[in-house]
Amino acid sequence: MRALSAYIILVFFITLTAFGCGGKESAPQPQVQELILATTTSTMDSGLLDVLIPEFEKETGYQVKPIAVGTGKALAMGEKGEVDVLLTHAPAAERPLVDAAIVINYRRVMHNDFVVVGPPEDPAGIKGKPSAAAFTAIAAAKALFISRGDDSGTHKKELAIWREAGIEPAGKWYQESGQGMGATLRVAAEKSAYTLTDRATYLAQQKNLGLEILVEGDESLLNIYHVMQVNPEKFAKVNAEGAKAFVEFMVSPQIQQSIGEFGKEKYGQPLFFPDAEK
Amino acid sequence: MGVLGEGLTEAIRLLATADPEVLNITLRTLQVSGAATFISVAIGVPTGAFLALARFFGRGAAVSFVNFGMGLPPVVVGLGTWLFLTRYGPLGFLGILYSPAAMIIAQAIIASPIVAGFTVAAVQAVNPKLRLSILALGVTRIQYLWLLLREARLGILAAVIAGFGGVVSEVGASMMVGGNIRGETRVLTTATVLEVSKGNFELATALSAILLLLSFTITATLTYLQQRGAK
Structure with missing residues (x-):
């Protein structure tokens, strides 16, 4: 009986461990699938990323891991090469990283x-x-x-x-x-x-x-958001292709339009204004 | 009633309709905390039994150390694990930061001392006379250990319950090393934090209710096994 109990517990935890380990289905298969995005809490808390990321994943096959932290921490993580791509909103603090070529492909995305x-x-x-x-x-x-x-x-x-x-x-x-x-x-x-x-x-x-x-x-x-990728020449481990794809995605006309539409229905006014062309 | 009532209604609705996102979060919680508990039992029970039975110099210090570990703050464990697993950290080559595996590691570090500490107490609580009489049966060392652990089984199940309870409820480490990524490392506690910061108190309450229900179900099952073992 006791052996049975122990067995039940064992099987239970093993089942749990095995559970959900199955892979996800996705369309194209890039070489390095995982892409870590460090971003600000506002893009997460407003729900914008919940709309954009699934679209990016579907289009490119990358698997984005968005880490929502303050811009200061996001930039610090970028400076150490711990993340691949950044979406932040502190131009004055971003500037030194751009000047030191720690980040490249620095593009204005939107503002509010x-x-x-x-x-x-x-x-x-x-x-x-x-x-x-x-x-x-x-x-x-x-x-x-x-x-x-x-x-x-x-x-x-x-x-x-x-x-x-x-x-x-x-x-x-x-x-x-x-x-x-x-x-x-x-x-x-x-x-x-x-x-x-x-x-x-x-x-x-x-x-x-x-x-x-x-x-x-x-x-x-004025609150200006920029997207940028961490320079792969400084940090060999970053997913350069994925990061480049994400930057291109964010400034593409189609996504710029969805950014402009986001929130209109729910709040009667847009939450972000696209301005990649500026 | 307000938020609380709406939250509970929402919890029932989410469960009744088997909402795919909530289901995914709940199963992820079970998977991560279940695996972490399993690992911590595998590490904690032998360690605890050894510390309870062996006599060596520094044993007292080792037991104190385990007892100290029972109260390890999850955020400290989270930070430590994060530093080890970052891309340019000592274990960065594994590439498992922001994955369920990283959360399992952090939670196992939190739960192992809890399980070990409870095991030390459980094994030491076995009547010393009984220990002697088991030895008198002329058993092998392995048989001796097995019989002793059987005698201590109530306390050891309590160790499992405490270990699981400790990790399923923590949020600091999971947030730090898991990153709360939707569909991947989002568990009930981190999802609750996110919904609170989004201002969705009803959903946050619903998630909390589901967490309590989950935690109760697991604990009740283990308690049932424990009490049946007591007869």
Whole structure:
């Protein structure tokens, strides 16, 4: 009896182990199938990648492994050759990698914009101000501001605006969530605080939040996404062909069109604006 | 009711319609955590039995070390495994980062000390007089071990339950070395984290409910075997 029990457990776990190990079916078969994409949380949390990646996989036969991390970490992974292709949104931080030829085939894909959101009562009175002036007003009122604090593209942008306003944000009113955009928005909502967010994530989560867009539209709030491949001459182990195919795919007219369409139906406005031709 | 009610309704709907994506995530969870538990039993039970029975210099330190390992933070294990498996890391040539295999390795590292620690306690709890009388039967060393493990079986099944419970519920290591890739390394815990960050609380609640149900079913089955063994 006991031997039987032990046997059942054994068979159970072996079955589990064997289960699901079967391969996936796919159309063309490139040499190295696996392609690691390091990207920002916004492309994942907004659902854009869930639309684009299956299409890319079907078209080319590559198997994409998207790793959604902040732009800072994504770039760091690219710098070490740990990933094949990057989709990030911090041009100032990307530039040194391009200049050092760590990444090549650097192409602009799309943009959307950052917005400053906050409670509808707007205690610091920032509504309609330009971004730097709005940040100055928040600091002057010591109104609660939630920062990503995670070296992401959005965090880098936020710090750039503080620099523009000539303020070193510190104190009880300035808190760091250390989490992705979605989580940070919810912290801000719960605490009736201000935060800087990309428009796509905000629109995707609007229904749960009760935060309003207070500042939008100025030049420094532009959020530009670039795709780039890690230079195979520096890192022999990267999947150069797959990465090149992904870059070409992202800037192809057909995908540019689907990027422009994405979210229109659900949110009444697009979340990203294609601009590969620019 | 709100989110909680909607989440539970959603869980029932997903289960009733056998939603392919949720099914895939659930089976992946079972596969990864099941394999990790299996490996940790293969490593942990012999190690635990050895530490319980052998007398050697430094044994106390070794047992302390195992007991310390029972509380290894999954994120630390995840980070360590990640560093070893990255492309230019010491084991990078394996090319298994961001695959179920990497998750199984990390989870097995988490569960092995748990299983070993419980086994040490279970084997040592066997009445010493019984040990002597088994020896008095004139059995071989292997038979002795086998009989002893049989006597300790309740505690050893508890070790399996604790090991499985430890890995099926962790998220830090799975996220780090698995990458939460859809259809490949997405398990119930990492899927829940993703849905929360997307703001889909209903789906996140549904996934949590399914995880609890899964964990309960496995634990109940093992407990049933354990209690039947107690008679």
